[in-house]
Amino acid sequence: MKVKVISIPVLDQEKALQFYTEKLGFVKKIDLPVGGGNRWLTVVSKDEQDGPEILLEPAPNHFEPAKVYQKALFDAGIPWTQFNVDDTQQEYERMLNLGVEFSVTPTEMGTVKVAVFNDNCGNNIQLVQML
Amino acid sequence: MTYYHQEITRIEKICYSNKRHLETVIGIRHYINNNFDKELSLCLLSNIKFTSKFHLLRLFKRYYGQTPKQYHIDRRIQQAKLLLSKGTTVTETCYDLGFDSPSSFSTLFKSRVGITPTEFQKRATFTKSL
Numbered sequence: 001m002k003v004k005v006i007s008i009p010v011l012d013q014e015k016a017l018q019f020y021t022e023k024l025g026f027v028k029k030i031d032l033p034v035g036g037g038n039r040w041l042t043v044v045s046k047d048e049q050d051g052p053e054i055l056l057e058p059a060p061n062h063f064e065p066a067k068v069y070q071k072a073l074f075d076a077g078i079p080w081t082q083f084n085v086d087d088t089q090q091e092y093e094r095m096l097n098l099g100v101e102f103s104v105t106p107t108e109m110g111t112v113k114v115a116v117f118n119d120n121c122g123n124n125i126q127l128v129q130m131l
Numbered sequence: 132m133t134y135y136h137q138e139i140t141r142i143e144k145i146c147y148s149n150k151r152h153l154e155t156v157i158g159i160r161h162y163i164n165n166n167f168d169k170e171l172s173l174c175l176l177s178n179i180k181f182t183s184k185f186h187l188l189r190l191f192k193r194y195y196g197q198t199p200k201q202y203h204i205d206r207r208i209q210q211a212k213l214l215l216s217k218g219t220t221v222t223e224t225c226y227d228l229g230f231d232s233p234s235s236f237s238t239l240f241k242s243r244v245g246i247t248p249t250e251f252q253k254r255a256t257f258t259k260s261l
Binding site: 002049050076077078079103104107108109110111114116124130131 | 133134135136139142143146147153156157160194195245254255258
């Protein structure tokens with residue numbers, strides 16, 4: 001078994017695609033219509049385009065429990081997932097300049113430095129730098 | 132402050148209050164990052180931070196979840212992937228990273244990545260050419 005795709009639920013796929021590519025720097029990999037205006041839409045890391053894909057899935061719009069769960073996590077400030085970066089502070093400043101909102105500014109926690117931002121699609125996402 | 136922020140602040144105080152431990156393991160990790168192409172024994176690493184090797188082993192595993200040796204191998208494999216993707220030959224990559232022989236390098240690489248360095252390089256080149 002291999003890890004090929006992980007999913008992130010999003011409220012608006014087009015808006016998510018813009019955010020994940022233009023603000024986070026991911027690259028679109030697969031964009032396939034699957035009916036009803038929905039897409040099998042994945043992005044990958046620019047530096048690891050053969051690596052795991054992130055599926056931006058519209059589950060919250062079609063399955064109420066997914067919407068409830070996503071909102072509960074968001075309201076508590078809990079990240080849906082996390083991305084590794086070389087320098088959390090640098091990435092925080094870059095994203096702040098692009099208008100991204102952070103609920104946790106760069107904070108050292110033992111052997112990592114984390115920050116948490118709002119992806120504007122219903123999720124908190126954590127940045128992690130290994131110290 | 133969100134619930135999550137409160138929680139990480141609370142956990143930080145419980146799990147990461149010993150700054151001396153943190154300084155030791157972070158220092159060792161940086162040392163491995165800067166010297167991953169060299170042979171690094173537990174003895175050598177413990178001497179750098181004036182601690183016993185068993186104490187260092189316990190600390191590193193506690194704070195990073197893996198042993199210094201496992202981390203060292205991961206760094207080498209990570210760097211090997213980078214070099215191979217850039218077109219460095221398998222033999223050059225092997226010796227640049229301090230492995231004893233191409234065969235031991237290939238065996239380790241395959242056990243970690245699932246394919247041989249040669250196959251990895253072929254796929255990386257193919258992906259780039261698309």
